Amino acid sequence: xxxxxxxxxxxxxxxxxxxxxxxxxxxxPPPIPQTATVLPVAGELAEFSLVDxxxxxxxxxxxxxxxxxxxxxxxxxxxxxxxxMQVLASARQQLAEKxxxxxPRIVLVSVDPERDTPEILSQYIAFFGDGNLGITGSLxxxxxxxxxxxxxxxxxxxxxEDYSVDHSAVVLVINPDGxxxxxxxxxxxxxSFVHDLPIIVAGR
Amino acid sequence: MRRLFLSLLLLVxxxxxxxxxAPLVASDVTITRPIPGTETTAAYFTLSNNTTQEITITHVTxxxxxxxxxxxxxxEDGMSRMYKLGDLRILAGTSVQFQPGGKHLMLMRPIGDFDxxxxxxxxxxxxxxxxxxSMTD
Numbered sequence: 008x009x010x011x012x013x014x015x016x017x018x019x020x021x022x023x024x025x026x027x028x029x030x031x032x033x034x035x036p037p038p039i040p041q042t043a044t045v046l047p048v049a050g051e052l053a054e055f056s057l058v059d060x061x062x063x064x065x066x067x068x069x070x071x072x073x074x075x076x077x078x079x080x081x082x083x084x085x086x087x088x089x090x091x092m093q094v095l096a097s098a099r100q101q102l103a104e105k106x107x108x109x110x111p112r113i114v115l116v117s118v119d120p121e122r123d124t125p126e127i128l129s130q131y132i133a134f135f136g137d138g139n140l141g142i143t144g145s146l147x148x149x150x151x152x153x154x155x156x157x158x159x160x161x162x163x164x165x166x167x168e169d170y171s172v173d174h175s176a177v178v179l180v181i182n183p184d185g186x187x188x189x190x191x192x193x194x195x196x197x198x199s200f201v202h203d204l205p206i207i208v209a210g211r
Numbered sequence: 212m213r214r215l216f217l218s219l220l221l222l223v224x225x226x227x228x229x230x231x232x233a234p235l236v237a238s239d240v241t242i243t244r245p246i247p248g249t250e251t252t253a254a255y256f257t258l259s260n261n262t263t264q265e266i267t268i269t270h271v272t273x274x275x276x277x278x279x280x281x282x283x284x285x286x287e288d289g290m291s292r293m294y295k296l297g298d299l300r301i302l303a304g305t306s307v308q309f310q311p312g313g314k315h316l317m318l319m320r321p322i323g324d325f326d327x328x329x330x331x332x333x334x335x336x337x338x339x340x341x342x343x344x345s346m347t348d
Contacts, residue, residue: 080291082246082248082249082251083249083250083251084251084291084293085251085252085253085282085315085317085318086253086282086284086293086311086312086315086317087284087286087291087293087312088291089246090311090312126248127248127249128248129248130246130247130248131246131247131248131249133247134246134247134248159290163292163293165280165293165295166280166295168278169278169280169319171293173290173291173292173293174290174291175289175290175291176286176289176290176291177289192289193286193289193291194286194312
């Protein structure tokens, strides 16, 4: 076989392979999220003035530059909140093991700013891994953030001394533009985030 | 030989009687250490009533925590809520599950440093059951 023929054969093989790959790509539908609801157009956040777990003042720009998994909870919550934080930490760990990049940042917005100081939040979020963000501050400013996102919370008495806070149990995805992109409903499972988040990131 | 056999049989019978099940049993008790920064945690277990009568637990106490409350977490209309339960009724021969995302004991304000927690389940003034368990990390 002459050099010319070898070249022609190589080009033919390349063309067939490329054609096959393209037709496969066009024929198979893109994967869709199984759990998350993705907004057709990512939503702007209202401006707010709260503090992070270091006590530094933050506004809506704090979400920029990260894929944020945002949960609204409080540290005196012994059951649902640590369970959800554990699910998010486990999901991030599994995404890291799969080589997914960028990894999401886990954000806990306290719905109990009365008790959740930056110092307490700082210790709490560190328990669930590095790089997490805790947000607290005044109730008025907190409502500016939550109202626009459809997040509700309400203080309820347990007895004379103790209280709890009922709160929306969803996890929101806020994209690196600082916009509300998707929502994960309950019940939360690490596998849902591991499956859906890469699809949401790729589809942005 | 026959006497030896009868003696062994008697011994086995005595042992069988001595391991008769307690009226109320807590199994698979799990208590994790409070997360740093917090003063609360939850206890999970299965509570079994081995009697032929209903047992009512009125309250639970612990020497290691200032306050112990029987709670139930539920998710209703997308909201996570936590209810404080009153008396806990366990029907004859049944079990009640305390598990993550459901019923749990909320343990509040630890007293000093400790590794093991004692839980006393009260039926009125009587302690029906006392269990001690090491906390997990």
